[in-house]
Amino acid sequence: xxxxxxxxxxxxxxxxxxxxxxxxxxxxxxxxxxxxxxxxxxxxxxxxxxxxxxxxxxxxxxxxxxxxxxxxxxxxxxxxxxxxxxxxxxxxxxxxxxxxxxxxxxxxxxxxxxxxxxxxxxxxxxxxxxxxxxxxxxxxxxxxxxxxxxxxxxxxxxxxxxxxxxxxxxxxxxxxxxxxxxxxxxxxxxxxxxxxxxxxxxxxxxxxxxxxxxxxxxxxxxxxxxxxxxxxxxxxxxxxxxxxxxxxxxxxxxxxxxxxxxxxxxxxxxxxxxxxxxxxxxxx
Numbered sequence: 001x002x003x004x005x006x007x008x009x010x011x012x013x014x015x016x017x018x019x020x021x022x023x024x025x026x027x028x029x030x031x032x033x034x035x036x037x038x039x040x041x042x043x044x045x046x047x048x049x050x051x052x053x054x055x056x057x058x059x060x061x062x063x064x065x066x067x068x069x070x071x072x073x074x075x076x077x078x079x080x081x082x083x084x085x086x087x088x089x090x091x092x093x094x095x096x097x098x099x100x101x102x103x104x105x106x107x108x109x110x111x112x113x114x115x116x117x118x119x120x121x122x123x124x125x126x127x128x129x130x131x132x133x134x135x136x137x138x139x140x141x142x143x144x145x146x147x148x149x150x151x152x153x154x155x156x157x158x159x160x161x162x163x164x165x166x167x168x169x170x171x172x173x174x175x176x177x178x179x180x181x182x183x184x185x186x187x188x189x190x191x192x193x194x195x196x197x198x199x200x201x202x203x204x205x206x207x208x209x210x211x212x213x214x215x216x217x218x219x220x221x222x223x224x225x226x227x228x229x230x231x232x233x234x235x236x237x238x239x240x241x242x243x244x245x246x247x248x249x250x251x252x253x254x255x256x257x258x259x260x261x262x263x264x265x266x267x268x269x270x271x272x273x274x275x276x277x278x279x280x281x282x283x284x
Contacts, residue, residue: 068091073093083138083139085139085143092134100152110125156190194261198233246260
């Protein structure tokens with residue numbers, strides 16, 4: 001009998017220990033180093049104050065893949081992004097959307113929910129005076145989630161640093177990003193005019209990529225040819241909407257950095273960069 005009781009007591013202790021460990025694992029500490037963005041502990045989603053619309057929402061994930069994303073969509077919010085890291089799920093969601101030119105989308109009343117599994121733990125939100133303050137999320141290397149605003153041409157506004165699964169810090173966008181499991185790095189060139197960004201890239205060993213011989217003629221080939229006189233790495237440009245242009249640089253045989261600029265700049269400047277990425281494992 002004593003053996004049975006002792007075994008039951010030990011089993012109960014083990015159960016209590018596991019329960020305490022699980023509770024401790026769920027405790028989440030959060031902080032923001034950016035004054036215009038707040039991060040607060042919450043366990044229930046706020047109510048969407050925007051009027052319901054029968055129109056399809058641009059920029060939306062129509063079928064959220066995570067339980068957390070499904071919970072947000074079920075609360076009448078528009079899900080715009082989902083990223084997971086171990087037991088954490090980050091879900092960006094907005095109250096309203098508005099379609100723009102070139103397939104762009106304005107996202108307003110944005111928030112980012114931080115979930116452990118499917119349980120809400122905290123919420124990131126912007127100052128009420130910034131209607132397009134938060135729009136979407138995207139995972140980047142180095143245990144960070146990049147946060148973009150909700151403007152028609154979204155730009156990164158913050159990085160959520162995952163120190164571990166129970167400590168998250170919202171901070172400024174990193175000055176550098178790594179790609180391809182750390183094999184390549186590049187400076188943050190968002191918002192820079194291309195003629196200045198290329199100087200930064202060239203100083204780090206990136207070289208203008210040649211144009212493919214079979215590339216299609218651009219609908220604004222005159223403008224492209226004008227750009228190529230001083231910046232031969234421009235690949236092509238769109239003649240409508242935001243006037244996007246694509247640019248490419250190479251470093252080592254298998255690394256390519258691709259940029260996108262928007263608009264035509266004044267004579268003393270050049271188009272600004274709105275996105276960039278690095279690909280590896282490439283061959284000419």
